[in-house]
Amino acid sequence: MRILILGGTTEASALAARLAGRSDISPLLSMAGRTSDPRPMPIPTRIGGFGGVTGLADFLRQERIEAVIDATHPFAAVMSRNAAEACAQARVPLLALRRPAWMPQAGDHWIDVPSMEAAVQALGEAARRVFLTVGRLELAPFTAAPQHTYLVRTIESIGDALPVPDVIAIQDRAPFHEDSERMLMERERVDVVVTKNSGGAATYPKIAAARSLGLPVVVVARPEKPPGIEEVASADAALDWLQRRHGRSP
Numbered sequence: 001m002r003i004l005i006l007g008g009t010t011e012a013s014a015l016a017a018r019l020a021g022r023s024d025i026s027p028l029l030s031m032a033g034r035t036s037d038p039r040p041m042p043i044p045t046r047i048g049g050f051g052g053v054t055g056l057a058d059f060l061r062q063e064r065i066e067a068v069i070d071a072t073h074p075f076a077a078v079m080s081r082n083a084a085e086a087c088a089q090a091r092v093p094l095l096a097l098r099r100p101a102w103m104p105q106a107g108d109h110w111i112d113v114p115s116m117e118a119a120v121q122a123l124g125e126a127a128r129r130v131f132l133t134v135g136r137l138e139l140a141p142f143t144a145a146p147q148h149t150y151l152v153r154t155i156e157s158i159g160d161a162l163p164v165p166d167v168i169a170i171q172d173r174a175p176f177h178e179d180s181e182r183m184l185m186e187r188e189r190v191d192v193v194v195t196k197n198s199g200g201a202a203t204y205p206k207i208a209a210a211r212s213l214g215l216p217v218v219v220v221a222r223p224e225k226p227p228g229i230e231e232v233a234s235a236d237a238a239l240d241w242l243q244r245r246h247g248r249s250p
């Protein structure tokens with residue numbers, strides 16, 4: 001069974017690890033190519049866009065893909081929409097592997113906002129020390145609030161993506177740990193954290209650390225994903241779905 005995994009997430013990598021070496025399923029992992037030094041994957045991988053809905057539908061037909069798993073990040077809205085349309089066109093079954101959103105717990109001080117622009121507004125006028133964990137490609141709106149000091153953590157170097165006077169840039173990639181997150185926030189005297197509601201365990205420790213320090217967290221809500229797509233929350237559940245489609249018992 002030839003399957004395409006739309007990846008770039010921990011969940012996609014976990015599914016790839018489970019499929020590696022199987023003779024009954026022939027997986028292909030697709031990455032957008034945003035990270036210059038991606039972690040090596042144990043299954044065949046392709047990198048780069050498909051060329052919109054038409055490009056993806058053509059790819060599915062040419063490669064004789066029999067099922068697609070959309071395991072992209074909850075904020076990768078365009079890819080998920082394209083996958084839904086292309087799979088419908090090419091009549092290929094589609095499953096979404098989507099980690100559940102984080103939910104606030106007792107002791108959390110969340111400020112829920114609908115967009116990155118609203119996150120900038122939520123920081124207010126007074127200068128604050130902001131821990132920005134939103135990703136390199138989403139820094140631009142924060143140039144509208146140059147009064148803050150930004151501690152920015154990204155996988156790739158931010159280059160000139162945030163041209164404001166006070167930026168402390170660190171490069172690191174998940175998984176993170178609550179103790180080290182707390183130490184970082186204390187050392188840099190962080191007043192407020194900004195995050196997308198990405199979900200998942202790998203980047204959750206910043207939320208737990210902020211809670212323990214009593215810090216507010218500006219949480220950007222997820223974009224809409226296409227409706228009507230069957231969805232699971234774990235790589236194991238995606239594997240079950242594949243095995244059911246393949247007509248084999250787990």
Ligand SMILES: NC(=O)c1ccc[n+]([C@@H]2O[C@H](COP(=O)([O-])OP(=O)(O)OC[C@H]3O[C@@H](n4cnc5c(N)ncnc54)[C@H](OP(=O)(O)O)[C@@H]3O)[C@@H](O)[C@H]2O)c1
Nearest residue numbers: 007008030031032049050051052072073075076077078079
């Ligand atoms: N957005 C985030 O916060 C975030 C965080 C962590 C990881 N990621 C990962 O980074 C990638 C890009 O995210 P994004 O938010 O820029 O996506 P996006 O806005 O939804 O997608 C923009 C375009 O990038 C290409 N693309 C996206 N994911 C792809 C994939 N897995 N394989 C091949 N092409 C892909 C597609 O190009 P074509 O139209 O040419 O096909 C798509 O139209 C995704 O794979 C996502 O899983 C995103």
